[in-house]
Amino acid sequence: MLNEVLDETLVAPQVEASAKEEIIDLLLDRVCATGKVHDRDLARADIIANEARMSTGMQHGIAVPHAKSDAVDELVAAVGVTRRPLRLAGLDGEEAQIFILTLSPRSFTGPHIRFLAEISRLLRHRHLRDALIAAATPAAMLEVLRG
16 A cells, blocks of 8 residues: 555655644645645644644654545555654654654545554564664655565
8 A cells, every 4th residue: 555655755754844743744745746635724724633632643753643634535645754853742752753644535444544554564663663764865765665
């Protein structure tokens, strides 16, 4: 599923960001550039509303800002790695450095859950997280993400 959703335009290595909203906006801009997001403002509002309901910070320095949204007709995603970890209210209290933004239609559940499960299985391995953080180019990031 990663191969179907991500390409070099949807991954961002070594991002300078000082707040979670900055990385969300950067990744949202990337998915909007695909033409698959019909309403950027609605997509952003849905992501921010979901963030307000619960932290999307996970374990091991990973955050997954996501939302179901009428702004998309299919699953879209982007991955970014910040140069420095950002303080979040994650499940384990850690900072996050790997951000995986996803948007999916309100009516779909399967693709969203499969994509997140695939990312989670991959990034549970410390050496792959470290390789993703060290990747200097989008091509290098995709190589890590595709295993």
